[in-house]
Amino acid sequence: MTAPLLxxxxxxxxxxxxxxxxxxxxxxxxxxxxxxxGLVGESGSGKSTVGRTIxxxxxxxxxxxxxxxxxxxxxxxxxxxxxxxxxxIVFQDPYSSLNxxxxxxxxLREPLEIHRxxxxxxxxxxxxxxxxxxxxxxAFAGRYPHELSxxxxxxVGIARALSVEPRFIVCDExxxxxxxxxxxxxxxxxxxxxxxxxxxxxxxxxxxxVVRHIADQVAVMYLGRIVERAPAPAIYSAPRHPxxxxxxxxxxxxxxxxTRERIVLTGDIPSPAHxxxxxxxxxxxxHPKKNDRCRTETPALRVTSDSPAHLAACHFAEEPI
Amino acid sequence: xxxxLLRVRxxxxxxxxxxxxxxxxxxxxxxxxxxxxxxxxxxxxxxxxKTVTSLSILRLIPEPPGHIRPGSLIEFEGRNLLALAPxxxxxxxxxxxxxxxxxxxxxxxxxxxxxDQIAExxxxxxxxxxxxxxxxxxxxxxxxxxxxxxxxxxxxxxQLSGGMRQRVMIAMALVCHPKVLIADEPTTALDVTIQxxxxxxxxxxxxxxxxxxxLITHDLGVVAGQADRVVVMYAGQVVExxxxxxxxxxxxxxxxxxxxxxxxxxxAPKSRLQAIPGQVPAATAxxxxxxxxxxxxHAWTKCTxxxxxxxxxxxxxxxxxxxxxxxxxxxxxxTE
Numbered sequence: 071m072t073a074p075l076l077x078x079x080x081x082x083x084x085x086x087x088x089x090x091x092x093x094x095x096x097x098x099x100x101x102x103x104x105x106x107x108g109l110v111g112e113s114g115s116g117k118s119t120v121g122r123t124i125x126x127x128x129x130x131x132x133x134x135x136x137x138x139x140x141x142x143x144x145x146x147x148x149x150x151x152x153x154x155x156x157x158x159i160v161f162q163d164p165y166s167s168l169n170x171x172x173x174x175x176x177x178l179r180e181p182l183e184i185h186r187x188x189x190x191x192x193x194x195x196x197x198x199x200x201x202x203x204x205x206x207x208x209a210f211a212g213r214y215p216h217e218l219s220x221x222x223x224x225x226v227g228i229a230r231a232l233s234v235e236p237r238f239i240v241c242d243e244x245x246x247x248x249x250x251x252x253x254x255x256x257x258x259x260x261x262x263x264x265x266x267x268x269x270x271x272x273x274x275x276x277x278x279x280v281v282r283h284i285a286d287q288v289a290v291m292y293l294g295r296i297v298e299r300a301p302a303p304a305i306y307s308a309p310r311h312p313x314x315x316x317x318x319x320x321x322x323x324x325x326x327x328x329t330r331e332r333i334v335l336t337g338d339i340p341s342p343a344h345x346x347x348x349x350x351x352x353x354x355x356x357h358p359k360k361n362d363r364c365r366t367e368t369p370a371l372r373v374t375s376d377s378p379a380h381l382a383a384c385h386f387a388e389e390p391i
Numbered sequence: 392x393x394x395x396l397l398r399v400r401x402x403x404x405x406x407x408x409x410x411x412x413x414x415x416x417x418x419x420x421x422x423x424x425x426x427x428x429x430x431x432x433x434x435x436x437x438x439x440x441k442t443v444t445s446l447s448i449l450r451l452i453p454e455p456p457g458h459i460r461p462g463s464l465i466e467f468e469g470r471n472l473l474a475l476a477p478x479x480x481x482x483x484x485x486x487x488x489x490x491x492x493x494x495x496x497x498x499x500x501x502x503x504x505x506x507d508q509i510a511e512x513x514x515x516x517x518x519x520x521x522x523x524x525x526x527x528x529x530x531x532x533x534x535x536x537x538x539x540x541x542x543x544x545x546x547x548x549x550q551l552s553g554g555m556r557q558r559v560m561i562a563m564a565l566v567c568h569p570k571v572l573i574a575d576e577p578t579t580a581l582d583v584t585i586q587x588x589x590x591x592x593x594x595x596x597x598x599x600x601x602x603x604x605x606l607i608t609h610d611l612g613v614v615a616g617q618a619d620r621v622v623v624m625y626a627g628q629v630v631e632x633x634x635x636x637x638x639x640x641x642x643x644x645x646x647x648x649x650x651x652x653x654x655x656x657x658x659a660p661k662s663r664l665q666a667i668p669g670q671v672p673a674a675t676a677x678x679x680x681x682x683x684x685x686x687x688x689h690a691w692t693k694c695t696x697x698x699x700x701x702x703x704x705x706x707x708x709x710x711x712x713x714x715x716x717x718x719x720x721x722x723x724x725x726t727e
């Protein structure tokens with residue numbers, strides 16, 4: 071088995087407050103080179119915080135992240151900047167993450183200049199090549215973000231991430247602001263680029279159907295913790311955690327004859343400042359076996375089926391709902 | 392045959408663009424009927440005109456820059472809403488036709504309690520006393536399943552979660568027991584488990600109160616689960632209309648087909664999606680002929696020149712020449 075490209079060990083991120091907000095509360099994940107890990111969760115689950123913390127866009131509270139064996143949290147400013155060449159991010163809202171006063175060409179030139187990746191004479195050719203790679207005409211180099219559609223802006227965001235030739239990209243809800251027909255274009259582009267450039271993705275999303283089309287592995291987060299993790303086919307065909315089951319059943323199916331039973335959870339997602347005791351999901355859990363143990367003892371993420379790669383954090387993961 | 396509750400005919404809502412350089416024909420000749428007790432889904436992507444259509448029904452279009460063109464008709468129980476004097480319109484708006492918006496935080500007033508906001512319509516339209524209106528507000532909050540309604544009635548919007556705010560919006564809309572509820576992307580801003588709750592709530596309330604629902608959404612999954620009939624919009628026009636099962640069983644318009652193929656499915660393995668090439672054109676410059684022709688895999692010369700009307704028989708129609716000339720359909724349209 072190949073060594074993971076990214077190894078997240080017991081990552082914790084608490085925001086100060088009374089009480090502190092436990093955004094990420096002990097997350098461990100690995101991603102193998104060339105693979106896509108889908109990180110799924112609803113608002114407040116901590117999925118975006120995981121993405122930002124491993125790039126050190128936010129400083130962690132505790133834990134360790136190894137990228138190609140290098141301890142990301144131990145790096146000083148210089149080595150960190152060098153590391154950012156290898157790890158990039160694509161944001162959800164390409165409008166607020168592009169500088170409105172910079173042309174697309176300048177946005178793409180900037181990282182090339184900072185990392186001295188191209189001599190001035192080759193700059194224009196590099197920008198043209200990047201635009202071409204994400205399916206945009208070279209004429210886009212002269213345009214400003216407000217002149218572009220949402221899909222075009224997201225292509226620019228992807229081109230900017232690619233400009234420094236990274237090995238790993240955090241895709242933070244990259245298609246959730248896009249219309250369905252354009253969303254499909256961008257998802258296909260990400261898949262093509264991954265093949266061509268041997269990229270590794272952490273794909274953060276709230277939409278389980280989108281994740282199904284891109285991910286090799288899926289991890290489901292709830293209130294700062296991983297509640298289930300498995301190879302993608304297993305998560306979708308045999309979910310073990312009651313939250314994953316409810317989440318899957320709640321996705322509206324574009325089929326009026328669908329007979330799938332919808333598990334409607336009661337109540338709201340609790341605040342990460344006041345996570346419930348024991349299993350964080352217990353107040354909303356529909357599992358018939360739910361008992362006092364769920365209220366007091368936090369379930370560990372453990373192997374729950376024949377497959378050692380399928381983990382779930384539920385005391386009753388083996389029991390049918 | 393029952394009479395429609397709401398009849399929309401040849402609705403045209405145009406906007407003068409900021410620089411005065413042109414006219415955006417946001418809604419450009421839309422017609423449909425809404426029958427008592429049914430759910431009609433209007434589905435389409437950004438810029439197709441679905442929200443402008445819903446705002447036009449209640450005459451909530453800011454004028455200027457917008458205006459509803461002469462010749463448009465919006466008839467509610469036989470009265471043309473576009474010809475009503477403001478007091479007559481106010482007697483219908485929020486009373487017999489109510490609306491739920493996508494973003495509950497921006498559509499609730501942050502400085503009034505939710506109870507006051509729910510009670511307002513009951514005081515205005517049904518002349519309830521303040522005390523009776525407050526009791527009514529608590530009753531409505533109970534109906535929409537808000538926990539601790541007697542306490543929550545005195546809360547301000549910022550004290551509630553997104554899902555609770557949307558329940559409050561629904562309580563506000565339903566306080567006068569409207570005959571028509573217009574729900575514009577009512578679950579788009581919500582998490583999927585909360586969306587499931589709100590959709591179930593709308594279904595239950597519709598059954599209990601017997602109202603007709605005009606459900607505006609970009610989500611084919613939501614439409615499939617909720618609507619009896621569907622209107623598909625593209626570039627300011629209705630491009631297809633059909634009963635929900637007929638639409639999903641056999642879409643006639645290549646845009647509808649493309650949209651269905653582009654939706655990521657939870658039951659499909661990791662695979663490429665079928666994208667619709669290109670993007671929605673600008674409302675100031677709709678393409679000639681069929682407005683979908685630049686993105687259509689089947690288009691031929693006629694499509695670039697002549698605009699198709701809604702074709703087909705009975706209750707399933709599509710704005711596409713293929714309905715008349717099915718032989719022109721290409722077997723394997725190239726993707727992307």
